Amino acid sequence: MPAISTDDAIRVRGLRVAFGRHVVLDGLDLTVRRGEVFALLGPNGSGKTTTINILTTLSRPDAGSVEVFGIDVPRDPDAVKQRISLTGQSAAVDDVLTGTENLVMLARLSGLSARAARIRADELLERFDLVDAAAKRVGTYSGGMRRRLDLALSFVVTPEILFLDEPTTGLDTRSRRELWDVIRSLAAAGTTVFLTTQYLEEADQLADRIAVLDEGRVVGIGTADELKARIGGDTVELRDEHGALLREVSTDGSVSGLRQALDILDEAGAQGVVSLRRPSLDDVFLSLTSASRTPTEPVLEEIS
């Protein structure tokens, strides 16, 4: 049993996974610090779920080292399983059972006595706002309720690391914001959170640090501000009276740069409302991932 003295919750070095000839992860490096909320951001097919599957012992890497609290994941999966919970992409709940039955089952499987399991189930139903639905079959729950139950199941024993694979995919805006609040409160109590998402806003809202994943590699890592700073200056936007974007010109943030940008717009004879925009995570994302390699159509021709 290796000593657990590391400050890093997760340490991944040179992780490689291929399914046949298709390389999914190509030398992935990641370090997640204890207690932080870490977001793995990437487009569909970039390897997010594969990374989670390996970290949570569901599948094995082809090469590279994967450690959770200093424990070698492929070598000692059971020690890892004692410290983690996974809320996967498809809600990991039993549709045929009721909310209470789901929680009691998980509590029994986590070593609680029948009595303790019931008490814990009631606590969690209360905390995740599911008391009214406790006796209903999960099959009848709404998307938001399923996710809340899913999270509640992950907290039957409060894990040291919570893995969330696209936690808010398919939820409406209201449910998404509610879930963000829940995740923040869980993180505040000391659980390290590792989440994957396709939504930049989600990473921006929740994460202390963000890694941008593209084609099986980390192409950018840092806080949201650090990533935005990498893009450099502001963008001058020209919009028509309906607010539709006509043209955007990036600047280096200096006075002369701004003047230059305005000159470019002037020369093109553009009419409309000008505004200045700070770089968003979208800009970071697009500039770092393969999306930037697809050419964008020039907007100017439409108005001239």
Added chain:
Amino acid sequence: MTALAPASAPALRPRISGITAESVFVRRSLTHSLRDGESLLMAILLPVLLMLMFTFVFGGAIDPSGSYVNYVVPGVIVLCAGFGASSTAVYVAGDMKAGIIDRFRTMPLRASAVLTGHVVASLIRNLAATTVVIGVALAIGFRPNADAWEWLGAAGMIALYILTITYLFAAIGLAAGSPEGANAYGFILLFLPYLSSAFVPVSTMPTWLQWISENQPVTPIIETIRGLLMGTPLGDSPWWALGWCAVILTFAFTWGAWLFRRKAGRR
């Protein structure tokens, strides 16, 4: 969400001991069976209807003396056990598609415990259905001449057959991509009792079919149950029956464990 109470500090999830996990999963599977209304209805109704059909519709033509019920009961028991066990394939295939299996696999549990739950639940379900079959049979004129030990032996043989075929169906459920697929593959197994001594003596079949019927696993199992309940000669049937069950059980168990390790991670 209003006034969220503070979460508790992280703790280690204990490894659980003994057969706690297995008993939790048996309970889960039984709850599933009880709430699956259509399957439950089929599990009770089908044996009863088959029993009545074979006795009153076909029975008169096969054995005009009216004692066909005494011949056919072991066959109906085995046929029904097959139908009942086949739902295990559907349940297992459904589980493998659901996200909950990933939750179980990221907990410090024996991986096979989920399967054990399904298998034991099927055993309980089908022994209950068998009791119904025997009850109906007794009501419509089934007159076995077995003593207590022979009844116990027959019950043991039936339980072993249910266990064997359930494990086979569980493995099929793992191998199939979907519950619908699992259902289709299982059909072939359900056909076997018709090609045995279940409903007519093997000697009445064409020669080439006799060879198949005499050498397939269902015939010695039925002959063992029939011998114990009705006093027909047992011969070496019990040994063949036990041998077949042992071989199939070993195969299904090994195949199932291999499939479970391989498939559960890659949905």
